[in-house]
Amino acid sequence: MAKRKEGQKKGYLGHRTHGRGNVKNRRGSGNRGGRGMAGIDKHKWSWAMKYIPNYFGKFGFARPVHTKKTYEVVNLFDINQRALAEKLEKKGGKYHLDFEGKVLGTGSVTVPLVIRAHSWSKNVEKKLGAAGGEISKLETGKPKPHPTQAAQKSGAKPEAHGKPVAEAHGKSPAAPAKSS
Numbered sequence: 116m117a118k119r120k121e122g123q124k125k126g127y128l129g130h131r132t133h134g135r136g137n138v139k140n141r142r143g144s145g146n147r148g149g150r151g152m153a154g155i156d157k158h159k160w161s162w163a164m165k166y167i168p169n170y171f172g173k174f175g176f177a178r179p180v181h182t183k184k185t186y187e188v189v190n191l192f193d194i195n196q197r198a199l200a201e202k203l204e205k206k207g208g209k210y211h212l213d214f215e216g217k218v219l220g221t222g223s224v225t226v227p228l229v230i231r232a233h234s235w236s237k238n239v240e241k242k243l244g245a246a247g248g249e250i251s252k253l254e255t256g257k258p259k260p261h262p263t264q265a266a267q268k269s270g271a272k273p274e275a276h277g278k279p280v281a282e283a284h285g286k287s288p289a290a291p292a293k294s295s
Contacts, residue, residue: 186233189214191242192222199226213253224248 127133132141140146148154155163155170163170197203198210205211209227218230220238227247230239235250243250 187214187216188219189216190219190221191224191239194218194228194230195222195224195226198228203228209248215253215255218250 132138135141136146144150144153148158153159194203194212194214197212203210203212206229209229211229212231214230214232216233218232218235218239220236220242224242224246228243229248230243230250231253232250233253239250
């Protein structure tokens with residue numbers, strides 16, 4: 116159905132100054148107490164306390180992004196699933212995995228696993244020991260940072276599972292990468 120034409124706006128029709136006082140009052144920014152946030156701690160104080168009460172003061176700090184460290188993590192559940200699917204190397208009846216990151220203790224272990232990682236949570240040792248496995252320190256230098264953090268430092272686009280992050284999440288990249 117077609118929309119009817121809207122009526123004429125009635126606000127301030129026939130009123131010469133449209134609620135702003137004398138014509139001279141509209142020159143400059145004096146009639147409004149300054150431009151923007153001018154006078155927020157002086158003559159606009161009561162307005163500020165009503166509408167933006169946390170404008171003044173200090174509240175914590177924003178930690179610089181380059182100081183944040185995030186590393187790859189994997190749960191015992193995921194490692195156990197890989198072992199059951201025969202995707203891990205098997206030596207002497209135990210499945211072996213080298214992981215450059217942290218192993219978390221979520222999930223149960225049903226097969227003996229030998230894991231070498233940079234770090235792990237307390238429960239991992241208990242669960243692996245109960246299943247006949249073990250965990251030890253991986254000595255290959257620093258843990259590998261999370262792909263997005265590594266990309267921020269190098270200025271490159273982050274990758275996930277060997278693909279650019281946009282492709283890995285089902286989105287097409289903005290421009291195709293040039294191959295050398």
